[in-house]
Amino acid sequence: MFSKEVYVRRRAALLEKMRSEGQSGLVLFIGNAEAPAQYKNNCYKWRQESSWLYFFGIDEPLYAAVLDIDSGEETIFANDVELDDIIWMGPQTPVREKALAVGVKNSAPLSKLEECLEKAAGRDVHFLPPSRYYNTMRLEALLPGKTPSEALTKAVIGLRIIKEDIEIQEIDKACDLGIQMHSVARDAIRLGIVEQEIVGLMEGIALAKGWGTSFPTILTQHGETLHNHLHDKVIEPGKLMVIDAGVENNMHYASDFTRTYPTSGKFTTKQREIYQIVFECNELAFSLTKPGVTYREVHLATARKMLEGLSALGLVKGDLDEMVAAGIAGLFQPHGLGHNMGLDVHDMEDLGENLVGYEPGQTRARQLGLGSLRMARHLAPGYVITDEPGIYFIPALIEKFKREGLGGDFVNYQALEGYYDFGGIRLEDDVLVTADGARRLGSGRLPISPDDVEKAMAK
């Protein structure tokens, strides 16, 4: 946990923001409950709700809190362990002490929460969109028919999106663990073993040193299948292996890196040509990342660079600006360039992708690729974002473009047929926007140039 002052400051800033937006009433936070995997005594690994962690830090189930926007009064609701439970759980710190440790003076049993909300009848009660089934049920029971507060959601996003120095230190640590995990994975690639073996090795490191992985690891020789969490294939020669994985450290900050490796240790000429384009897009995006520009512009600049490279290989043809405008890059990279990252790997995605990644006046494109961009905002110091261009040859998508004429005259479908068994490449770093530019997070960088990757794999 951070020091008491951190949480006090954050909550004060939240209430100040709410007041400055003309809001009044109460703010209700509901922490997570344990999530049963099979039955109530066999749960998934405990994970607290991220906004709760941000404002209250207490990393335990079944907590709630109410903040009074008008009076500033703060109360934490949770149950103390009963005497008999101490026999099973060992000595426990009382709720009152835990609340005081994060600067909240009032605490009460959970059963008093209903009462507190009843007393507030007629006043606004602001709460965030729930992220789990339990929280949905709990909110519906407490405040039947009420909907989440957009004012609160925006105020929370406004705070969490700018990372404090102490948060950046944690993200740097999560990145160092992520780099360590990826390095072990790279060194473990061997023809003939099952992908799952490497995934186990990776998750073991994440669990030994941190909370675990920050999202389900993608490790596949079919990188062109973007939503692919199977790891049941034997590693075969001549394939490209996409590894997209990150660590959540013990303070619950995420990292998220992607590298793509030739399973045989050396790229084929064809693989290297495409890899080089993705690598240059990654480097370009980083070089353009600085306060004042929008990440939408950076996305489009990398799309242009990508089309330039593909054009040189004869896979597309035509004017680059026209191709960018026509969304041709989306055929090869149907996802966005990156997303915010922090306490969640897609930071605050439960609060609403558009509220997190788009400013008033920015509307989300409907085009393939650009339409999936999770982060379009003007960049500002303290933003932490991912830089993750990719090129994939997705037969079903290419066929759809051809069938529906979506590629105009820009796409060389005949040449693309030679890439139907290519797979995909994605290269991802985590980036902090600084006062005058950007810094890659973590104290080193995973080998990324095609030469460096081959060198690392030869070791």
Place this chain on the structure above:
Amino acid sequence: MFSKEVYVRRRAALLEKMRSEGQSGLVLFIGNAEAPAQYKNNCYKWRQESSWLYFFGIDEPLYAAVLDIDSGEETIFANDVELDDIIWMGPQTPVREKALAVGVKNSAPLSKLEECLEKAAGRDVHFLPPSRYYNTMRLEALLPGKTPSEALTKAVIGLRIIKEDIEIQEIDKACDLGIQMHSVARDAIRLGIVEQEIVGLMEGIALAKGWGTSFPTILTQHGETLHNHLHDKVIEPGKLMVIDAGVENNMHYASDFTRTYPTSGKFTTKQREIYQIVFECNELAFSLTKPGVTYREVHLATARKMLEGLSALGLVKGDLDEMVAAGIAGLFQPHGLGHNMGLDVHDMEDLGENLVGYEPGQTRARQLGLGSLRMARHLAPGYVITDEPGIYFIPALIEKFKREGLGGDFVNYQALEGYYDFGGIRLEDDVLVTADGARRLGSGRLPISPDDVEKAMAK
């Protein structure tokens, strides 16, 4: 997945059981949905509902099924992936084919489930107690105000409690992985490292070779705290480290072993004395395990053995049978001797502990220890149970016994004061009840005698 015939046979047996109990109407099964950890695109590792796995095998989210007890008609409800989704997910097998592969002839989109239940208005709809918040919400939406069916619950327990040969093979595999994982953990014990490091190593093996661990690993130098999932302590000399952990294999069968190691590699005299008692209790329980006896009797026989050993050390005194009757063993082992194990590590615990572990005519004791016994039934061939005696010195519990006079004249509280920093010992194997006795599951056995443990740690 098992072959089609397995699932066809199990469902036929279920409906036959329901009919023979005079039941009619429909049986509704709701499979699991993905469980969000932070937001809907960042979920915990996918785990299907166990009874769904048992009767339908399809290991994917958002499936449901209706069986008609009267007509025998079977329908699986699930949505096919849409054309556009194939772009992201790769080619997918249609629901219809998946249903046929487990012998279900009818399939329909999930949206037809409501219609199917509406058509059945007036007929009974039997369903199992839900195990997750999602399933609770879903059932409440489908069948508002209805409660789970005890007839169905009992019929399902009646089938799942007797393990088929193909299931025993899977449990043997899960045990072999569990033994491998425990062996690595034992070899990794080193003074000065943090417990979490070993846990990561263990989980890595479970994930590399199987689905993962079958429950959150217990690895602690405070074995006396039974509900302890923290792993943040540095390993210190002279302690006892309890490791209670199992693997769930890729067919979702569980293993569950416990061993206790002296952190310094050698037991102290005091540790060895207590360890020897627990070891003998484990051996005794196994030797008594055979068809016809109740596991309640086995529990009580080990309780007697335990008190005999503690008596020889002067920690308790008095007539052994009187002490057993007075529940004095519960002061040292406040939990039961074991539980059923199968697709869940506490098999079918979501269906109700008493229905699973107790027969008509058996009532659960209220005594500490015996009252926590999850499995009391007459043993029968095909039962898979754990054998896990333990001795713990829990200061808060000893003080409570002393304060409230719960130990009568049997307990030597003064002698026990010398054990307040002892910790705890538990030794657990997984056991199959056979036609004429019992077999320990897995192809080997983790070293368990005090000499063998010291020898293994010296390597």
